[in-house]
Amino acid sequence: MSVTRKCTGYSRSRELKKSGLYPFYLNFSERDRGAARLPDSREIIMCGSNDYLGLSTDPRVCCAAAEASRRYGAGCTGSRLLNGNLDLHDHLERKLAEFFGKPAALLLTTGYQTNLAAVTGLCGPGDHILIDKQAHASLVDAARLSRARVQWFAHNDTRDLTRKLDQLPEKAGRMVVVDGVYSMEGDLCPLPELVRVCRQYGATLLVDDAHGAGVLAEGRGTCAHYGLMEEVPLVTLTFSKAFGSTGGAILGDEEVIDYLRHNARSLLFSASLSPANTAAALESLRILQEEPWRSKEVISKADFMRRELTALGYPTGAASQAPIVPIDMVNEKRTLMAWNLLIEQGVYVNAVLPPAASPRLRSSYMTVHTDEQLARALEGFAAVRDQLLHDDLIH
Ligand SMILES: Cc1ncc(COP(=O)(O)O)c(C=O)c1O
Incomplete structure (x- = not known):
């Protein structure tokens, strides 16, 4: 039987598309600082x-990326072990370790x-991985791929973790896997x-400090x-968040x-980070150190928005601390309605649906x-709240 049979009967995206609520994907034709442009030329505040x-x-950062492309080319066309290693890669590794x-x-x-x-580089058959229930999908995939025995512990629950560790064979290798900041x-x-x-x-x-690096503790x-x-x-780490680039790094002991x-197959069998992305991450790291106010400011802006959104009646997660402010929408329809209404109001947020999260x-x-952009975003949130109340979609 063909493995593509499941695609023919796949209704989820068709249903969502039919409802007119979700466009898969929204195209941005330009991005600049706190805003982006939609295909119809409207500006939208990027939240x-x-x-x-x-x-x-x-x-x-953009100039550093362009300059590196000119000097080294657009791609490395090989893994680091073969022809794909640049002095720029070694330099960034040293700078990251230092910082x-x-x-x-x-x-x-x-x-x-x-x-x-x-x-997967460190765990294999016979080892045990204990992973937080809300850890990022890449960690889950990594744990499964490793062929170690994988167990999930309740989110942020060290008592549950302890119970599970207590039952492992004494001599087995064990790794505990968590996010620093949950995305x-x-x-x-x-x-x-x-x-x-x-x-x-x-x-x-x-x-995994994808969302904490660059933000907490002056970027550390x-x-x-x-x-x-x-x-x-x-x-x-990943460079696709606060570092404004693409790529990632593991920090640890020399050995x-x-x-x-x-031994890490995703390193050995994949082309190395592009010159542009490497140079962009390096420049971001330099800016991060020279301008520590940036990380403080993003936290105070998110704190402000969290307070204001809560005051508007939106259920923002009580535990959120970082630049991420989740708004619980209970079901898919309500999430997509609110998402569309916000776009109409000129505010972009991410609609998250299962299996990514509730x-x-x-x-x-x-x-x-800017303060003005955040004020405009809040006006949009207020209008959408009124609409959702009117349609009996929130209480
Ligand atoms: C916690 C976490 N880890 C890892 C990743 C993967 O990073 P990248 O997008 O650089 O592949 C993400 C991206 O969404 C993430 O949120």
Whole structure:
């Protein structure tokens, strides 16, 4: 039987398309700082980007990317072990290790591949992986691909984690996998307890800091926020959020990084990070250090929006702390209605549907949002709230 048979009967996207609520995908024809342009030329306030510091459109970052393309070419056309290694890659690795205060760093081509490399490079049959129920899909895929035994523990619940660790065979290898900042809730992992439990059970802790790096602790991320960088053996980063580029890195001890350099398949069998993306991440890192106000400002802007949205009656997640402000919408229809109404009002947020997470709007904020843009966004949110109330879609 053909494996494409399931596609013929696939109704979810057809139903959503028929309802006229979801366009798959929305095209932006231009992006600049806190706004973007829709195909009909309308400007929309971008409240759904992970470009937390606004660096993806910073002229210095764009120039660095263009200059690197001119000097090294548009792509590396090979993995790092073969013809794809640039002095720029080595330079960025040294700079990342220095900035985050870790002995070594290893660059990868995306954040997704970074998590694959860290988990599948170190875990295999006979090992045990304990993963937070809300950890990012790339970590889940990595754990499954590793062929280690995988167990999920309740979100941020170190008691459940302890119970599960307690039942593992004494000599088995164990890795505990969490996000630093959870991408859909914006809440932080309970790092001090995780470090204590992992130490007690001899487990290796991996923190995926995709959403904390560049933002918390003047950019040094969740581990530095808790003052625990040295106690966390493995940290993964992505450049597709606060660094305004693409790519990722693993931070850890020299020995571990060296081992991964020779064993991580998502590194060995994929072309290296493009010159433009490498140079953009390097320039963002430089700006991050020179302008620490950027990370403070994004947090205060998100705090402001969280307060204002809550005052408007939107159920924002109580635990969210970072630039991410989720709005619980209960069901898919309500999520898509609100999402469309917000677009009509000139405000873009992300509509999140299962299986990514429970139905919600995921709003997120940027250093480069002006006060005027945030005020306009709030007017849009207020109008949509009135409409949803009128249609009896929220209470
Ligand atoms: C927590 C987390 N980890 C990893 C990734 C993957 O990063 P990338 O987009 O660079 O592949 C993401 C991206 O959404 C993420 O949110």
